[in-house]
Amino acid sequence: MSISVQLHNDLEDAANRMRISAIEMTCASKSGHPTSSTSAAEIISTLFFHEMKYDVANPKHASADRFVLSKGHACPILYAAWEEAGLLSKEQVMSLRKVTSDIEGHPTPRLNFVDVATGSLGQGLSCAAGMAYVGKYIDKASYRVYCLMGDGETAEGSVWEAAAFSSYYKLDNLVAIVDVNRLGQSQETALGHHVEIYQARFAAFGFEAIIVNGHDINELIKAFETARNTKEKPTVIIAKTLKGQGIDGIVDQENWHGKPVNAIKARLHGSQKGTLVPQKPVNDAPDANLHCGSIKIASPSYKIGEKVATRAAYGTALAKLGDVNPRIIGLDGDTKNSTFSEKLLKKHPQQFIECFIAEQNLVGVAVGAQCRDRTIPFTSTFAAFFSRATDQLRMAAVSFANLKCAGSHVGVSIGEDGPSQMALEDLAIFRAIPGSTVFYPTDAVAAERATELAANTKGIVFIRTSRPALPVIYGNEDHFAIGKAKIVKQSASDKIVLLGAGVTLYECLKAAEQLEKEGIHCCVIDPFTIKPLDQVTIIDHAKRVGGKILTVEEHYPAGGIGEAVSSAVADHAEIRVRSLCVLEVPRSGTPDELVDLYGISARKIVDAVKKY
């Protein structure tokens, strides 16, 4: 398709106006990334005013094309695009980086045209792939997803996880664009202007890979057209550009990353004001009908004493969630037969996404899938391997994402596989996420209820499950609530509170029984959620028993249950806390041997209570 000279000039003018605006904003804010912005001006102009279909007044429109600015530091050009489109005023964009403004230093979903926060590089393509997966296979709609990346960020492995995922699932509604402006923050990138290497890499990862001059509107338009006509595979447009393009004396020069500039060389063909009107979306995306807050599943059906692993109960509950809502989806990283997410796959294969061994992309795809409330994604892998996605989880919080994570195989009770497979820092990681909810169900009933509550709780939720099959202790109709602990054992003569969860709750109970025989009565508390912690119940019972709490956990000290409880009672002078937890790198052995060796067995609890 060839376009008219007029349209070509209009798109060039739009690019230059956006360039000027990006430079003006960053001059006003005295910080920001104008040079990273101007290299992408023609890409953005072509996308926003020729290629993409969207609704300026309603950027979250269910059928609108999506745009992810993975190179988030170039957000001045994104803000300029929405200014050019008419959504943002000059005054708004000029408030860049001010504390009173949502026009932040890197984009966040505080702005209605931003789906996912970016700024930690290499994460955008996973999110875009998640959106494209939902568009193609769940919404079955025609909207397309565009992701603009920097060249430097393709050094991030997460980009290649996302690339492999996108071609495996034949996401022909996904277009990646790489702004190859040659220069990183501190020096030239590893590949410089060798666009043919980028092309070879993406082609090998299953993309239609097109090289263009990123400042040539005609080449860009043609490449987007090729992408639209490419079936069964994603497309990448490798755009050779110059950093600082349009800025006198700075173009293609080092040492201008993240610095405001003054001189502007941006020729306008015509009007000082844009006249281009974006294409409207095609209304073919269905309603999502997600009613987070009122999702109910069939009650658990266990017998007290029956041995069931909480990971298995998670799988059962996830499959039930799949029964009641077709937009509750499961994602796993080739551990579905260990996390039991395969129960959802077997019942509702269309609601399950195998993400293979790529946990960063697993979380990134899920973050993309939950955008605009299209789905509620439940991700699962060994809890230890969620650590691989810590940065994606951190950014999911900045994205205010509605994301569920179920991590299995926590602690030393996994046994023989050894320390590489044991999660002993996952509570620290997930508790540190602002606004997160952290479930630690002890038995199968609690695990099913936690999973159901997770579906009804907006935000980032972690469900910590255990490997061993242990007895059911709660009734199928017992009530569970976030921030509400269970008092598993108590008497009027209690002298101490024992607090454990999962495997250690059973050890606490065993210890309490033994101590009872020796005349020492213990109150045993199961917190159910570690965040929020049931501060009131813990403090009340601690005071009732005379002030002593002993926490017992399969976790390292930092950020675990002991610290959570210590800080929760820290302002109460009459309460003391001691903690039993794992203090060194464990080794292989049987679960029972390790629970004892690392000091969290009933035997060690009895000792600690006697010495308290």
Place this chain on the structure above:
Amino acid sequence: MSISVQLHNDLEDAANRMRISAIEMTCASKSGHPTSSTSAAEIISTLFFHEMKYDVANPKHASADRFVLSKGHACPILYAAWEEAGLLSKEQVMSLRKVTSDIEGHPTPRLNFVDVATGSLGQGLSCAAGMAYVGKYIDKASYRVYCLMGDGETAEGSVWEAAAFSSYYKLDNLVAIVDVNRLGQSQETALGHHVEIYQARFAAFGFEAIIVNGHDINELIKAFETARNTKEKPTVIIAKTLKGQGIDGIVDQENWHGKPVNAIKARLHGSQKGTLVPQKPVNDAPDANLHCGSIKIASPSYKIGEKVATRAAYGTALAKLGDVNPRIIGLDGDTKNSTFSEKLLKKHPQQFIECFIAEQNLVGVAVGAQCRDRTIPFTSTFAAFFSRATDQLRMAAVSFANLKCAGSHVGVSIGEDGPSQMALEDLAIFRAIPGSTVFYPTDAVAAERATELAANTKGIVFIRTSRPALPVIYGNEDHFAIGKAKIVKQSASDKIVLLGAGVTLYECLKAAEQLEKEGIHCCVIDPFTIKPLDQVTIIDHAKRVGGKILTVEEHYPAGGIGEAVSSAVADHAEIRVRSLCVLEVPRSGTPDELVDLYGISARKIVDAVKKY
């Protein structure tokens, strides 16, 4: 090179003996991964008994070739190799996965022939690349590095970070082998037996990429020979294999991952006992002469009140460390002009490795570089981006690695760049690492001393540095020690302890001055190390002032200073702790605005003290 029929048969016999041993071990332990082991038997046989040069009696020999089993779950075949070589007895290998044995479920450096722990997939190639970099550029020795990966784990992005690094640095002493046995844990891998796609991907990432039948000794030998003759680029051998090869009824079948098997079909040509003798190393690696514990640098030279950012002081100290020892190296992820690691690069370019924007590989390469005490690696990036490498850091602990990490730009005081760039969970992550040391220097003098102490402290060390330039408060000759806090302000009439670090220490001081004017005296403590925390000093002063502590930090609550202090004093009933910290996802703004907005400014401290 063609080999004799005898040698061919001997190598095949060795492969089959190792196969049988791997099966026997996993039968004895009733768990483990025999099928993942037997697919690699010929690869291991060829490597250990034809290709590699090493000293069976001294696996850590400075000039010996290195072997990294990235697919750590296949360790039975690794143990079988060292049994075949004569290092391990039958009794030892049959103790697999027992709590009394170092023959663990996944390999750890508790064994002298293991350099780095594996078992979290996709990490081995980074470590191998770090070893190869040191071999080629620092040791300038002829030893070679071999890394055996699974096919499933190449879905991990970290593999591609390592691949890009290896070709960028022309690591022709590095050979990756991919055991393409087609089957993952829960289903077929994304690429199945499409070895040509693996070849294309590695070729695009700059490797000489050779496809072989992984069960054909002759093809393997030839491929290793090609690798040895390939200059200026790394080689990958794509070995097409069958999972469970040699095991009747199980070969190439699904649902046999991680399960012991019984039936064995392994033909032995000749002897039941191995006669192959590995090649000896060529003694050309120099002594490393690292004397961790006695490294001294020139004293800091600042004036009290001079404004210097701790990140800048880190760079200064790192460069000084480079002066005194050529094996102290710096590694950065394209942030060297922000972390100031560029000061080392400018002074000692041969001691600096630019790792580009790939933090997982940054840490992985450093872990590889520290093996066998060849170097002391100091890695640096924004503290927020170390979160990208959380799993690598977790595994570095299992590797008992001597690794230094300096994370800059912590907290809201970075200002306008916004939340994506702010580290607010890094203390939780680094404190949770077993055996770690966490420095949080407040001023430039403390930062230089922390860096010097880090070089002298074995294990994983984190140095948390800040963006703003703030006044020097310590004398150049002041003594700093791990676990020893500084009392920055005190009087006999103190009524509360204020504890802060970095930016918040200054806020504590400002608050204390203001409160003093109102007659409220505060003791101000700078902990210097957050782990270990100076429990004695904190408790003593808390008791002295009547029991009240207020902590103030640029961090989320979980795993931060507040929780560290709360748990440190938790057993002391008369001490109370309250904490000021960041409670929500921050936004862009000026540093001062944000420090106040998120409740950790002098003004907010004054309020909190008055309400306590």
